[in-house]
Amino acid sequence: MFVMRVYRTVRGLVVETDGGFRLVPGGDWDGLINADDVPAPLRNATPCPPPAASELVAPIGTQEVWAAGVTYYRSRDARMEEAQEAGGGDFYARVYDAPRPELFFKATPQRVVGPGGVVRMRRDAAWNVPEPELTLVLNAGGTIVGYTVGNDMSSRDIEGENPLYLPQAKVYDGSCAIGPCVLLAHEPLAGDTRIVLEIGRDNDIAFRGATTISQIRRPLVELVEYLYRETSFPTGCLLMTGTGIVPPSDFTLQRDDEVRVTIEPIGTLINRVG
Numbered sequence: 001m002f003v004m005r006v007y008r009t010v011r012g013l014v015v016e017t018d019g020g021f022r023l024v025p026g027g028d029w030d031g032l033i034n035a036d037d038v039p040a041p042l043r044n045a046t047p048c049p050p051p052a053a054s055e056l057v058a059p060i061g062t063q064e065v066w067a068a069g070v071t072y073y074r075s076r077d078a079r080m081e082e083a084q085e086a087g088g089g090d091f092y093a094r095v096y097d098a099p100r101p102e103l104f105f106k107a108t109p110q111r112v113v114g115p116g117g118v119v120r121m122r123r124d125a126a127w128n129v130p131e132p133e134l135t136l137v138l139n140a141g142g143t144i145v146g147y148t149v150g151n152d153m154s155s156r157d158i159e160g161e162n163p164l165y166l167p168q169a170k171v172y173d174g175s176c177a178i179g180p181c182v183l184l185a186h187e188p189l190a191g192d193t194r195i196v197l198e199i200g201r202d203n204d205i206a207f208r209g210a211t212t213i214s215q216i217r218r219p220l221v222e223l224v225e226y227l228y229r230e231t232s233f234p235t236g237c238l239l240m241t242g243t244g245i246v247p248p249s250d251f252t253l254q255r256d257d258e259v260r261v262t263i264e265p266i267g268t269l270i271n272r273v274g
Contacts, residue, residue: 003265006032006042006146007181008114009055015042016050016181023048029061030235033146034139038184053270058114059137059148059182062235065112067133067152067170068223069102070095071216071242101218103227104166106152106240107176118274120174121253125155128253131243132197132261134189134213136220137182139236142228144220146184149261149269150240151177174274177259178238183266188220189213193263197245200258207251211244 005016013027022045032039095102113119121128135150153176159169191214199207220241227239253259257273 004038004042004184005181005267006059006184007051008057008059009051010057011051011055013042013045014048014051015045021048021050022046029059030063033061033063033137033236053116056115056180058109058112058117058178059180060109060112060178060238062109063237064105064109064233065107065135065150065176065178065238065240066227067104067106067240068218068242069104071101071218071223072211072244096217101223101226103223104170106170111173111176113174113177113271115177115179115269115271117177117271118174119151119153119177119259119271120172120274121153121255122155122158122168122172125158125169126252127157128153128155129247129251130154130197130199130253130259130261131240132195132245132263133240133243134193134195134216134263135178136224136239136241137236138224138228138233138239140232140234142224142233144188144224145236146182147189147263147266148178148182148238149180149263149266150238151259151261151269151271152240152243153177177269177271179269180267195245196260196262198260198262199247199253200260201254201256206257207247209245209247213241215244216241 007014012025015022024041024045131152133150135148137146155169158165193213196210253273259271262268
């Protein structure tokens with residue numbers, strides 16, 4: 001598999017290949033995502049040390065972030081539990097089995113948190129969880145050009161109370177994190193690619209879970225096709241593909257928790273909860 005990881009840093013783009021790390025000062029992120037081929041500046045970058053964690057910023061330019069929901073069986077069950085606790089219906093089961101997927105807007109670039117940043121819980125919510133998700137990097141034409149790690153922060157009590165409250169449960173400042181890089185690859189990721197979530201609290205692990213992307217019910221290209229069907233993205237888009245890791249109903253995040261989402265061969269996204 002062709003593999004190249006690209007990091008956005010305060011110094012520019014840092015490219016990682018089997019040959020090591022190379023720096024592209026002031027690199028054009030939107031141009032990279034929409035290039036017909038790997039741009040010459042990436043091939044001709046100068047050698048550099050690996051980027052420090054403190055240098056990393058979110059790997060996004062002017063793209064919007066969207067998300068797909070109820071793509072895993074476990075997510076379907078969890079969303080039904082939320083609705084049932086609040087007296088809702090079985091609409092999540094219908095979405096899981098329906099031809100049309102659930103797609104919703106998640107974040108503008110300025111609301112996206114990068115590696116090492118602080119993700120937020122809503123102050124008017126009592127049940128907050130991270131949702132670790134494989135995130136597709138799409139160009140303007142709707143082609144999958146790469147992959148990154150995403151955390152779709154969610155307020156489960158608000159979402160379960162009424163499906164019309166989904167934007168309030170999902171879209172707010174600090175509710176979306178991506179990173180640490182984008183994996184550019186010519187081939188799809190293998191079905192056994194693992195997503196691992198760890199939540200650290202007081203020097204211990206408060207929760208750990210794992211799944212594989214083979215558990216996503218819908219083909220990734222189908223999610224992309226529906227997203228681009230009647231909506232244009234001039235510089236591309238990022239699409240979170242849903243979660244198959246759901247903490248138990250008695251678990252909620254606390255301030256200063258550390259959320260670690262690992263998807264190899266992409267890397268680990270680490271954020272503190274604020």
